[in-house]
Amino acid sequence: MSHDRIPLAGVIGSPVAHSRSPQLHTHWLKTLGIPGYYIPMDVTEADLEGVLRTLPKTGFRGVNITVPHKEKALELADMVTDRATIIGAANTLVFRKDGQIQADNTDGYGFIENLRQNAPDWDPASGPAAVLGAGGAARAVIAALLDVGVPEILLSNRTRVRAETLQERFGRRVLVIDWVQAGNMLEDAVTVVNTTTLGMVGNPPLRVPLDGLRKGAVVTDLVYAPLQTRLLIEAEKVGCVTVDGLGMLLHQAVPAFERWFGTRPEVDTATRAAALR
Secondary structure (H helix, E strand, O other): OHHHOOOEEEEEEOOOOOOOHHHHHHHHHHHOOOOOEEEEEEOOHHHHHHHHHHHHHHOEEEEEEOOOOHHHHHHHOOEEOHHHHHHOOOOEEEEOOOOOEEEEOOHHHHHHHHHHHHOOOOOHHHOOEEEEOOOHHHHHHHHHHHHOOOOOEEEEOOOHHHHHHHHHHHOOOEEEOOHHHHHHHHHHOOEEEEOOOOOOOOOOOOOOOOOOOOOOOEEEEOOOOOOOOHHHHHHHHHOOEEEOOHHHHHHHHHHHHHHHHOOOOOOOHHHHHHHHO
16 A cells, blocks of 8 residues: 555754754645655664664655764665765665665755856856865865866865865865965855855854955855855955855755655745745
8 A cells, every 4th residue: 555655754863953944845745735744853873774774664755864964874875876975975865665775965956056046147167166164065065066167176174184185085176275364265266155154143153354255256155044144245245146055955955855756846935935934
């Protein structure tokens, strides 16, 4: 009788209560008239494997994976997409009919789609991109930027050695800049990305000097609480094209929803409103 099962999906992390994904997917399920559910699940690392092996037996079509399980989920999967391998982390799992777990990473896809939707004149090939931060989000961003033809990536992180690890991973198009010099690298950048959590509610501010920002550069912040970060406010004053981080969350969810529920959802103003509720 498995074909009559209500389709289920969700997000696994620890903590997970702050995730906006349930609001987002529930909005799409309602709008598209799909009788499914998407739920947040707080799971410890010790329980992760057991949970992932059990969920497919209960009607789950797949799950999103968030901090701190993105690397572990990649290890536990039976099949892994190329982009998840390159990034070294999984944010989306699909449970196949044969019981196998397929790991993917749609963060880089979501990042690029957000820029394409909200900065339609953006030309990634026209010059270097400056990337702040060297964590998991930076990996997805760098992989995606190189993929769409950014000629050079200027990368800066508070702990330099983490940036150097990414340079080893992605090769000579990545140039590491000391954190104290991070402001200077903005002068050459046509694309600027903050992948750190600096500037987020409850976190320290992003203190990188922003007077090097170029008019016309596309500037985006992965932080979306607040929606308008200091980086975006300052960039707007200079005449940059600014793109907030919420769109990346919305767009990375599109391919996952389509795989689980069989319909491709739209990212529109109603989608944004649902995620912000």
